Amino acid sequence: MICNFGAGPCILPQEVFKQASQAVLNFNDTGLSILEISHRAPEFEAVVDETIKLVKELLNVPEGYSVLLLQGGASTQFSMVPMNLLAEGQSAAYLDSGAWASKALKEAKLFGEVKVVASSKESNYTFIPKDYEIPADAAYFHYTSNNTIFGTELFETPKTSVPVVCDMSSDIFSREINVSDFGIIYAGAQKNMGPAGVTLVIIKDELLGKSGRKLPSMLDYKIHADNKSLYNTPPVFSIYVSMLNLQWLKSKGGVAAIEQENIAKAAALYEEIDRNPLFKSPCAVEDRSRMNICFVMENKELEKPFLKLAEERGMVGIKGHRSVGGFRASIYNALPITAIHSLIDVMQEFAETVK
């Protein structure tokens, strides 16, 4: 059995891939491919409507928020956020908890003053800073909820009176959130939502059109909100497959149900990492991610032979990111708990061989 622990892009259930491939040949019995049907056709507008409805339903999005389906990945949001929220002369507050947070704040500096409220860079982002104050005059506070590369996750939304902007690219739809805590939530789709190509933005309507800057139309949230995410040609296939995947999530009991599975999956793997003397987690226990589980070996020389055995046993994508080393098991919604058990079996089998 192949178990895909890759960090992305796009780990989806087999049944979703099957439905998606069907639609490439014949979308909803139209005799046309989903790739060729007009994006202005009522059939495709229904796909956009259903995807937005599912996002609202699964995340309990309250009244007063717009759900946008954009392009350019989360990386484009790094600059769209300050462009749209940071008026001339204002400053924005950022929490520097990982590589993506650091990239986000670098872009914001192009548009105004950035106050970094805290950073764990000096300790290679092994924990999430907790002791900091968010200036009350900041235009917004930005943080990354899950640090995909370093394997840490912030489960509690920081409290502040200023709008909170969160990059949820790698943990959205994995656990329940309270959308009303946020001014903007954004996420590249390609972890738990759908294929790369579509970017989800959930924005409080009162933040639309606020910066006073002249913005290019494609980078203005208000234009996309006014045009119901169909200002230009949308990424039709990514949106369609996201819809299928969100339908799958709903059929499984929604976010609350998947959260319980995710807790169980992560707990099983961390338990083995803590128990097995060959392995250890580099991250602070209270900040350990449920989506990207980083682990290293006490004896670095054993890392290559362990990786070889794991690959022979069908484990794909567990080599760690170069900035952490060791291993990273990305365990998104679509990965079944049986895959976690298979990885644990390999860890135990390897420990036997080096006794």
Ligand code: PLP
């Ligand atoms: N933010 C986080 C937390 C990510 O994990 C990633 C990519 O993995 C990005 C941002 C960048 O996303 P994109 O490739 O969609 O620009």
